Amino acid sequence: xxxxxxxxxxxxxxxxxxxxxxxxxxxxxxxxxxxxxxxxxxxxxxxxxxxxxxxxxxxxx
Numbered sequence: 014x015x016x017x018x019x020x021x022x023x024x025x026x027x028x029x030x031x032x033x034x035x036x037x038x039x040x041x042x043x044x045x046x047x048x049x050x051x052x053x054x055x056x057x058x059x060x061x062x063x064x065x066x067x068x069x070x071x072x073x074x
Contacts, residue, residue, distance in 0.1 A: 015036060016034070017042040018032075018062065019031075019032045019033075019046045019049055019060065019071075020062075021050065021058045021059065022058065022060070023059075024059070030050075030053065034049070043070050057073075060073050
């Protein structure tokens with residue numbers, strides 16, 4: 014399992030979510046990240062999910 018980082022922001026740049034989670038693959042991490050955002054009602058906010066290698070897995074502006 015790898016540790017991925019999910020971050021969401023307000024329009025003014027304020028960080029409103031900064032969460033790490035475990036996933037077996039980039040595809041699984043994308044799905045987990047999308048679900049976490051939906052649970053918290055943040056799917057329309059600016060967000061990103063990055064892999065341990067720094068690869069951008071999920072992004073919305």
